[in-house]
Amino acid sequence: MDAPPAPWIRAVQGDARDLPGVAPSSVHLVVTSPPYPMIPQWDESFRRWGATTYEAMHARLAEAWAACHVALVPGGLLAVNIGDALRSGSEGFRLWPNHVEVARACESAGFRPLPYLLWKKPTNRPNAFLGSGFLPPNAYVTADCEFILLFRRGGLRTFPRRDANRERSRFTKGERDRWFSQVWEDIRGVRQGRKGDRTGAFPPEIPRRLIRMFSVVGDTVLDPFAGTGTTLWEAHALGRNSVGVEIDRERAATLVSESRRRTVGG
Ligand SMILES: C[S@@+](CC[C@H](N)C(=O)[O-])C[C@H]1O[C@@H](n2cnc3c(N)ncnc32)[C@H](O)[C@@H]1O
Structure with missing residues (x-):
């Protein structure tokens, strides 16, 4: 096999x-994590986007x-890492189910919903919960999972028999068994800095797995909310x-200069 470019x-x-x-139909996989509606860290981002209500945030x-959907090739996949929000509104404390809104919006955009992943972050405080004491019924379940929602544009991608790039992208049985089970419990979140310099970066292992699971060497991967560029660097390291x-x-x-450094060595 010739080495890929x-x-x-x-x-x-x-x-x-x-x-x-x-360009339309130029991307094989989208891996992203948008600003999360109703999480205070992202209020300012949404305000600049002209959105101050939950509905307006999801409309953007x-x-x-x-x-x-337009950018993806037929058969291309979209993976969205999103967490729900807990926040008091006029009616008091409640859950804002961001994953539900994203799933609905993606389906309306024409995507086919697929089985999703739950990213359960390991915690140093396994007994933390919202509420007090041991008396029912007013305590809350700990929201310690984020969602990785998966969608496809249309039907399955097809490849010529023994396609060289697809063969190069093979995963092992061990990887398949771990990655394709619905709950991921072995990935720690990225430690966030102080208020003001929080980036919301996801751990490199998240895009790394998704890129290996849902694209092949030589494909193009898009992150529309690129942040610190975690998806881009992982895609590059994996030959995408x-x-x-x-x-x-x-x-x-910073992304532009770091991209140059990584591709032309400075
Ligand atoms: C949750 S962070 C993404 C973090 C990224 N996954 C990483 O590992 O660094 C969301 C990013 O979306 C950016 N953003 C917010 N509104 C945007 C918009 N309308 N278009 C593109 N990017 C936007 C924010 O500035 C922020 O960097």
Whole structure:
């Protein structure tokens, strides 16, 4: 087998709803984690996006999911890491089920929903719970799982028999057994900095697994909410091309220079 060409990385400053420079049907896999509605860390992001209510926040995200649908090739996959929010509103303490809204919006955008993953973060405080004492009924279940929702544009991708890049992308039986079971319990979250410099980065193992599970060497992977570029760097290391879109100017500039450093050595 000839060696595959060196993968490229492209980072752009822009809005996930527009996906600047990303041609229709040019992406094989989207791996992303958007700002989470109703989580205070992301209030300012949504306010700048003109959204201050839960419904408006999901309406903006819905436009980004529709843009991803256009960007994907038929058979391409979308993986969205999202957590629900717990926050008091006018009616008091409640759950804001972000994963439900994202699933609905993606289906409306034309995606086919697939079985999803639950990322249960290992914790140092296994007994922490919201409530007090041991008397029912007013305590809350600990929300310690995030969702990795999976969708496909249309039917299955097809490949020529013994396609070289697909063969190169094979996973082992052990990997398959661990990765394709619905609950991932062995991945720690990234320690977040102080308020103000929190990035919401996901651990590299999340995009690494998803890229190995749902793309082949030589494919193009998109992250429309690229942040610190975790998806891009993992895609590159795994022989996939990658495109990142990030609205924050400073973060986008860092992504551009880091992409250059990784692809042309400086
Ligand atoms: C949860 S973080 C993504 C973190 C990323 N997965 C990582 O590992 O660094 C969401 C990112 O989306 C960016 N963002 C917010 N609104 C956006 C928009 N309209 N278009 C593109 N990016 C946006 C934020 O600036 C933030 O960097």
